[in-house]
Amino acid sequence: MEIFKYMEHYDYEQLVFCQDRQSGLKAIIAIHDTTLGPALGGTRMWTYESEEEAIEDALRLARGMTYKNAAAGLNLGGGKTVIIGDPRKDKNEEMFRAFGRYIQGLNGRYITAEDVGTTVADMDLIHEETDYVTGISPAFGSSGNPSPVTAYGVYRGMKAAVMEAFGTDSLEGKVVAVQGVGNVAYNLCKHLHEEGAHLVVTDINKEAVRRAVEDFNAKAVEPNDIYSVECDVYAPCALGATINDVTIPQIKAKVIAGAANNQLKDTKHGDLIHEMGIVYAPDYVINAGGVINVADELYGYNSERALKKVEGIYNNIARVIEIAKRDGIPTYQAADRLAEERIERMRNSRSQFLQNGHHILSRRP
Ligand SMILES: NC(=O)c1ccc[n+]([C@@H]2O[C@H](COP(=O)([O-])OP(=O)(O)OC[C@H]3O[C@@H](n4cnc5c(N)ncnc54)[C@H](O)[C@@H]3O)[C@@H](O)[C@H]2O)c1
Numbered sequence: 308m309e310i311f312k313y314m315e316h317y318d319y320e321q322l323v324f325c326q327d328r329q330s331g332l333k334a335i336i337a338i339h340d341t342t343l344g345p346a347l348g349g350t351r352m353w354t355y356e357s358e359e360e361a362i363e364d365a366l367r368l369a370r371g372m373t374y375k376n377a378a379a380g381l382n383l384g385g386g387k388t389v390i391i392g393d394p395r396k397d398k399n400e401e402m403f404r405a406f407g408r409y410i411q412g413l414n415g416r417y418i419t420a421e422d423v424g425t426t427v428a429d430m431d432l433i434h435e436e437t438d439y440v441t442g443i444s445p446a447f448g449s450s451g452n453p454s455p456v457t458a459y460g461v462y463r464g465m466k467a468a469v470m471e472a473f474g475t476d477s478l479e480g481k482v483v484a485v486q487g488v489g490n491v492a493y494n495l496c497k498h499l500h501e502e503g504a505h506l507v508v509t510d511i512n513k514e515a516v517r518r519a520v521e522d523f524n525a526k527a528v529e530p531n532d533i534y535s536v537e538c539d540v541y542a543p544c545a546l547g548a549t550i551n552d553v554t555i556p557q558i559k560a561k562v563i564a565g566a567a568n569n570q571l572k573d574t575k576h577g578d579l580i581h582e583m584g585i586v587y588a589p590d591y592v593i594n595a596g597g598v599i600n601v602a603d604e605l606y607g608y609n610s611e612r613a614l615k616k617v618e619g620i621y622n623n624i625a626r627v628i629e630i631a632k633r634d635g636i637p638t639y640q641a642a643d644r645l646a647e648e649r650i651e652r653m654r655n656s657r658s659q660f661l662q663n664g665h666h667i668l669s670r671r672p
Pocket residue numbers: 422423424453454455457486487488489490491492509510511512515530544545546547566567568594595597598
């Protein structure tokens with residue numbers, strides 16, 4: 308991989324490698340774009356097959372956060388960290404403390420939070436070293452685990468997409484096929500069940516499936532059978548790239564709306580589902596509830612205010628669908644347009660000179 312070539316192509320600002328031999332920390336912080344504000348994005352801990360795979364993931368996820376934050380109306384740029392390691396075996400206190408010091412060294416250009424493989428307890432350790440971390444324990448007056456709020460946002464966004472496909476936003480009696488019933492999707496299933504939706508679920512973790520079957524009267528299917536389920540909505544809530552050449556011909560749903568990041572394997576798959584008349588709720592618009600919630604900590608966390616903003620994901624999805632119809636483009640392109648136009652508007656509005664503490668004028672005797 309030619310790193311600078313890749314960074315130049317998508318206009319990345321910074322890539323930081325952090326190594327601490329004592330704790331075993333190997334982390335990569337990617338900062339994509341800080342036009343709107345400091346880069347906020349979670350820390351993923353994962354057993355990457357190679358360093359190249361980890362770098363690519365950090366870069367790809369950081370760029371996703373630029374778009375997510377911009378489309379959500381947050382004054383934040385996009386960044387992400389990956390820590391190379393097994394979250395079940397390789398974590399230790401020194402690792403997250405060392406990582407916290409690296410974040411502190413960036414002096415606010417990057418703010419972290421949870422992602423796959425990291426928890427509130429990990430954020431609390433980072434917080435011992437830096438204030439540039441969110442999603443820390445409610446005991447510190449903070450927002451805690453973002454997953455339930457992400458789930459609420461996905462539920463709201465799903466309703467907006469269902470409105471477009473069925474002419475009503477009620478989920479009562481609708482069949483929703485949920486792929487992966489982890490932290491976010493378990494909470495999503497709770498909302499759907501309460502509204503009277505019928506759930507079909509799958510997971511590679513049998514215990515997660517058992518819980519959903521027991522708590523929400525869900526029907527379980529094998530992981531590979533989830534795509535071909537006769538359903539109204541397919542909710543990808545596990546991994547990325549599940550909308551691809553193999554799965555698209557199997558999908559019966561009229562709506563795709565779920566929590567997973569990077570759901571389209573390639574943009575061509577967004578075009579394909581658009582041509583099939585499927586209403587696709589773009590991933591980074593519908594799953595922004597978690598980041599909206601943790602970002603509220605920067606103002607002094609207020610859960611009521613944060614939930615109100617997350618409720619607005621309904622309107623954001625409706626707006627994306629409207630732009631797509633107006634401009635005759637797939638929804639994933641409409642979402643990109645929404646985010647890019649906001650970043651451009653803000654870039655232009657900042658072109659006016661404003662003196663700050665580092666400017667030569669401030670340093671004159
Ligand atoms: N947690 C958040 O607040 C948040 C916010 C935005 C986006 N997301 C995205 O949503 C997705 C889910 O996040 P989460 O926090 O619930 O993660 P999680 O790890 O708790 O849940 C994911 C679930 O998917 C299952 N899974 C993995 N591979 C599978 C497969 N091939 N088939 C079926 N199930 C499979 C796992 O066993 C697990 O139960 C991720 O893609 C994440 O990046 C999460």
